[in-house]
Amino acid sequence: xxxxxxxxxxxxxxxxxxxxxxxxxxxxxxxxxxxxxxxxxxxxxxxxxxxxxxxxxxxxxxxxxxxxxxxxxxxxxxxxxxxxxxxxxxxxxxxxxxxxxxxxxxxxxxxxxxxxxxxxxxxxxxxxxxxxxxxxxxxxxxxxxxxxxxxxxxxxxxxxxxxxxxxxxxxxxxxxxxxxxxxxxxxxxxxxxxxxxxxxxxxxxxxxxxxxxxxxxxxxxxxxxxxxxxxxxxxxxxxxxxxxxxxxxxxxxxxxxxxxxxxxxxxxxxxxxxxxxxxxxxxxxxxxxxxxxxxxxxxxxxxxxxxxxxxxxxxxxxxxxxxxxxxxxxxxxx
Numbered sequence: 297x298x299x300x301x302x303x304x305x306x307x308x309x310x311x312x313x314x315x316x317x318x319x320x321x322x323x324x325x326x327x328x329x330x331x332x333x334x335x336x337x338x339x340x341x342x343x344x345x346x347x348x349x350x351x352x353x354x355x356x357x358x359x360x361x362x363x364x365x366x367x368x369x370x371x372x373x374x375x376x377x378x379x380x381x382x383x384x385x386x387x388x389x390x391x392x393x394x395x396x397x398x399x400x401x402x403x404x405x406x407x408x409x410x411x412x413x414x415x416x417x418x419x420x421x422x423x424x425x426x427x428x429x430x431x432x433x434x435x436x437x438x439x440x441x442x443x444x445x446x447x448x449x450x451x452x453x454x455x456x457x458x459x460x461x462x463x464x465x466x467x468x469x470x471x472x473x474x475x476x477x478x479x480x481x482x483x484x485x486x487x488x489x490x491x492x493x494x495x496x497x498x499x500x501x502x503x504x505x506x507x508x509x510x511x512x513x514x515x516x517x518x519x520x521x522x523x524x525x526x527x528x529x530x531x532x533x534x535x536x537x538x539x540x541x542x543x544x545x546x547x548x549x550x551x552x553x554x555x556x557x558x559x560x561x562x563x564x565x566x567x568x569x570x571x572x573x574x575x576x577x578x579x580x581x582x583x584x585x586x587x588x589x590x591x592x593x594x595x596x597x598x599x600x601x602x603x604x605x606x607x608x609x610x611x612x613x614x615x616x617x618x619x620x621x622x623x624x625x626x627x628x629x630x
Contacts, residue, residue, distance in 0.1 A: 297321035297608055299369070300341040302330035302350055305561065307592075308371075311601040319605040335359040343367040343608050348374055348588065349557040354382040361386040367611055371604045372591075374527055375621045376500040383622070390621040391607035395450045396591065396599040402454035404590035405495055405525045408549030412521055413438065415547075417584050436492075436546075439463035444491030446470070446507070447498030447526065448479055455495060467491065471503070488515040493523065500527035510535040519546040525590040528552040533573055540580050548583045551590045560588050 297320065301312070304325040312323060324341070328334045330350040336359075338344055344365055346352065352360075352368065357379050360368065368378060370392040383390050411417055414435040422429065443459055445452050445468040456466055456479065468479050469487045484507075487494070494516070498504050508522065508531040522545055524531055533554045539545060555574045564570070578585055591600075603619070610616035617623050 297343065297612060298341045299323045299343050299345050299608070300330075300338045301325045301345045302328060302334070302337075303347045303561070307597060311597040312605070315601050315605055319609055321605060321608070330356065332356055332359075335363075338365055339363045341365060342612070343369050345369040345371055345604060346377065347561075348372050348377060349560060350377050351557075352378040352383075354379045357382040357386060357388065361388060367391060367608055369604050369608055370621075371600050374499060376527065376529070378621070380622055380625075389611060389617055391604075391611065391617075391619050392621055392624075393600050393603045393607075394619055394624070396603060397593060397596040398450035398454040400593045400596045401451045401497075401525050401590045402458060404551060405451075405455055405497070405523050405549075406458050408523050408525070408551065408584055408586075409438075409493060409495070409521060412523075412547030412549045412582070412584055418581060438493075441465065441492040442467060442490055443493040443495065444468065444482075444487040445479075446484075446487065446494065446496050448474055448477075449497065451526075452497035453477075453479075455497060464493075470498070484512075485515060488512055489517070491520060492517060493521045495523040496526045496530050498526055498530065500529045505529050506532040506535075508532065508536065510538065513539045513544060516544070518544060521545065521547045521549070523549045525551040528554040528556050533577065537573070537576055540577075540582065545582055548580075550577075550583065550585045552588055553577065553585065556588060 299321055301323050304327050309325055316323060326337055330344060330346045330352060332355050335356050338360060344360060365388065368383060368388055368390045370390065373392060373394055375390060375392055378390050380390060415433040419433050439462055442465040445456055445466065448468050448470045459466060466480065467482045467487055467490060469482060469484045473481050513535060553574065555571050558571065559574065577583060607619050
C-alpha cells in the first residue's frame, strides 16, 4: 500500500510511522495541503491521506481518479473537505475515522465551557501582570442550569455524560434521534430558547451550515454561553460578531472557525495582513478561540493512525467499507 500523506506535522509522522511495518504500507509525507495545485504529487500512490483543511473538490477528486488513486483516507471524523458526490460518481471510497476519541473532544468542550464561564483566561492574563483583583471575573454555578446539545453522536453523548455529573439539565436536538437512549430531545427552536449553554457536536452538511446565525441567535437567552468544537462553518462568523457587539453572549468558546483553513496548524504570528474578521473575533474578552486542538491527545493520535491505515488495509484486502462516508450517510437516512 502506497499512501500520499498531506498536511503533515511532526506529530502525524510519529503516530503513523510506528505502524508502517505492522500494516505493510509505504507512506510519503508531504507538508503541503492536498488541493488543485498539489494533486499531481499523488501519481503512483494507492491512496491519499488528508486532514480537515485539505481541499478535495470535484476537480481534485477527478484528478485522483485519473492518477489511479483507489481510496481517499481522512484522518478525521469530518468529511466536508471532500466532494462526496464526485467521489461516489467515480467510485472512489472516502474512508474516515468516525470515533478516534470522543472523550478527548468532549473533555475539551467542557474545558472551554468552564474557562469561559469562570473567566479563567481573563484571570490568568491579570495575574501574569501581578494584578490579583477579581472584580469583573464573576461566573455562574452550572448545576441546575440548562445545556442544549446539538448533535448526539458519540462526542455529543460523551459531553452529556460529563455534564450530568455537574447536575445540569440536559436537552438535545438531532435530526437522527437515538430513541433507545434517555436523552430528552426538543425542537431546535426550543433548544435555542431554553438553553443557558449551547454546545455544537454535529457534522458540517448543507443542512447544518450556519445553523448559528442571526435569526437563531435572536431566539437565544441573553447571556447564553456558546461552545463549538465541531466545525467552523456551523457558525456564521459575521452574525456571531454582531451579536457579540450587542453583548448577547455570556461567553463563546471556539476550537474551530470559518477562517481556519488559512491559519490553523501553522504559526502565523509573523503575518502582517491578518484576516480582519478573525482579528475582530479575537478582540472580544468573552471569546476563547483555540487552534483546533480538541482532538489532540496521545490516545487520539494513536487511534487515528490505527483506524486510518486499517481502513485502507481492509478495503484492499476484502473490500470492507465499514468507515466509508457515503455508506454512513445512507445508513443515517435509512
